[in-house]
Amino acid sequence: MTAAKEQLLPVVSDVIADLNHKPGALLPILHEIQNRLGYIPPESVPLIAESLNQSRADIHGVISFYHQFRSTAPGKHTVEVCRAEACQAMGSRQLEAHAKATLGVDYHGTTSDNNITLEEVYCLGNCACSPSVRINDEIVGRVTPDKFDQLIDGLRSQTLEVL
């Protein structure tokens, strides 16, 4: 997501106005902001705090507690590699090493072309056909290093078409 900075805050305000009536509205608000913008811009924290009548520290504390929420823009695609036991039993440790090496980033890092952000995940519920990887909202099973490379190639050519 690459919305310009000045376009961010109106989106944040819209989301807050849509959702702040809900009981326990904070997580739905954070999810929706990240959904639309790819991350939760630090500038949105005061707006959320004011609307929910909480302190900025409270909001910040929640954002930092959950692994999913991020405060910086991710790459165009997010690739999550499952690190949990059922995937380990099928070679996910090697897959993790391969993913980091081929993308040239560690977890939470984004490739230099800004295309792919690598994340870790603990189980995608696909444990009978592991190892598993999630690419944006799609889950893929039985991911060998070769298959991983094909998936990444697919993402890269997809981006080229758009350009």
Place this chain on the structure above:
Amino acid sequence: MSSPVTIYIPRDTTALAMGAERLAEEIAAEAAKRGESVEIIRNGSRGLFWLEPLIEVDTLDGRMAYGPVDSQAIDSLFDQGFLQGDTRHPLCQGLTEAIPYLKKQQRLTFARAGITDPVSLADYQQLDGFNGLKKALQLDGQQIVDEVKASGLRGRGGAAFPTGIKWQTVLDAVSPKNQKYIVCNADEGDSGTFADRMVMEADPFMLIEGMTIAGLAVGADQGYIYLRSEYPVAYQILNEAIANAEAAGFLGDNILNSGKNFHLEVRLGAKAYICGEETSLLESLEGKRGMVRAKPPLPAIVGLFGQPTIVNNVLSLAAVPYILSQGGQAYADYGMGRSLGTLPFQLAGNIKRGGLIELAFGVTLRELLEEYGGGTFSGRPMRAVQVGGPLCAYLPESQWDTPMDYESFQAIGAALGHGGIVVFDDTVDMSAQARFSMEFCVAESCGKCTPCRIGSTRGVEVIDRIRNDENRAANMELLDDLCDTMIYGSLCAMGGMTPFPVQSAVKHFPEDFQQPAHNNGARS
């Protein structure tokens, strides 16, 4: 033109992960090209995951199964008459219902899974759907709770607490604001488990019905499903199902003209394992950090927003429609001792035939591993099996004849948890597995208590030293002390049970801690 042939292609996560979406498009295109009239129904999965994508074709004799199907097989399937249910194709598995893996199961909760279109109310009702709700609408709250008590159902989320007793507490609790809640724990964080996911993706109305019955039982008109965000497909299907149920009057205001209301909303988690712990989950639902609350007070008395709340696992709530429609006794007729009913076991990891196996309690682990699972995926010898998730023990072969029931597992220092079974072959390095248990606790601890937060960090360091052959004996002793501190000094089972997989690895696989780590791994 002849009437269209019905083809079933699942929209379940694992089926999709193995290519079902593209397959559905390609089969539709191929049928059009050949002038064949077909209707493709996107069903749930049968849970025979090693056969996914498993495609079924309606025939006069029943549904014929083909799997695992990939793009390359489409041409030959058409050529060899799969639309007529021809059995010649090498991927033909025979009639689905006759596949031994499925046929031998005792499916109560998963009776409809994979048979129906998950969001079709007509399909659901044709196979007993909403009979439990209709029954419940004729009973008062106490009578509903009594039926659940009679079933002997114990919570399927891991702690195995009797569901009927929990419901009684909420029924009896007085809410100062006249508001009670039903919360479904759909955080399913344990590796090796996918039964909750399958309920939500294959038969979501069953969960909706179970939660509605719970609402009627205790007088709650609002429910939340707290769903982990790692399940995007379940999120989509649940929301479709809720919308359909509301539109047809099974959910919302004035359910089936009874004058009773029950509203339901799905809320997403945000990648935090600890939010599966019920009080952390409630904090998260309230919009806070998922810090574990001290108990008492129990959530049943002071729960969501301070009000009396039922928190139940997906499978516990999903068992309720059957219990109401068939009677608690019918459910209690399955199982053994104090482990009554069925448990959906989930075979995962390095296993040839992974999938969901619903059986009465009491089957042995070995039967599941060998008869159902068919050995490892890699073909190498099986070495260690972790049952019950990341906080439970690794079992060596000498323990595989243990019957799968709560008490027998407790007796060997293990637990069934949520029924997940993760298989490892002989290339596993058990000191690496022990290290991961500690590492996972570092990543996922809520941070409230020192033994969990600091203990796990120290645990990783100590195991690293053991693996590097530094002061082995002293560090082994230190690890033991550390485990004890975590077990006895932690507020919840995250810190309190993380030592179980670690200690079981040390106890049953000592050789993996006795040599430099780089010598470990495959032993022939």
